[in-house]
Amino acid sequence: MLYIKHEVEVRNKQTIDLNQGDIPPDLVIEIDITSGSLNKFPIYSALEIPEIWRYDGNTLQIYGLNKNTKTYEKIKQSLAFPLLNITLIPQWLKQRLIIGENATLKQVREWIKGQTT
Incomplete structure (x- = not known):
């Protein structure tokens, strides 16, 4: 559970x-x-957790809470991380399994820098 x-x-x-x-988390991540x-x-x-990410080893699905129906619906964009x-x-x-964690983290950081410039 994450607070953003x-x-x-x-x-x-x-x-x-x-x-x-206490306030509920903004995001729950399930890895199954x-x-x-x-x-x-x-x-x-x-x-009343607004967003759930569910990863099954291949696919990441994101669900947002519909406050009217109190059910989760698949959404295409994260509410917590819209960019x-x-x-x-x-x-x-x-x-990460192929090139290692450090090399992957470097690529993630480069991607983030590219988004913020």
Whole structure:
């Protein structure tokens, strides 16, 4: 679970307790490579987590919470990282196995620099 938009509000907290009124995370990332996992979407919906990324070893799917229906729908662009081309993430993860983590991180940094100039 990641805090992006609300990171400042939880920065110095040692523990986060949603039952005590702490803000829910902005993003949940599920990695499920070996088998289909339990559908936790109803739990995330009850917590009002706005975005879920689900990676199965090949494909990254992004879901956004529909606040009216309290269900998740596939979306094409991240709410938390709107400038990120999500199709690159699975490529970087696979590339890491071939050229190594450091070389891949260097390429990711170069891509980020290219987006911010």
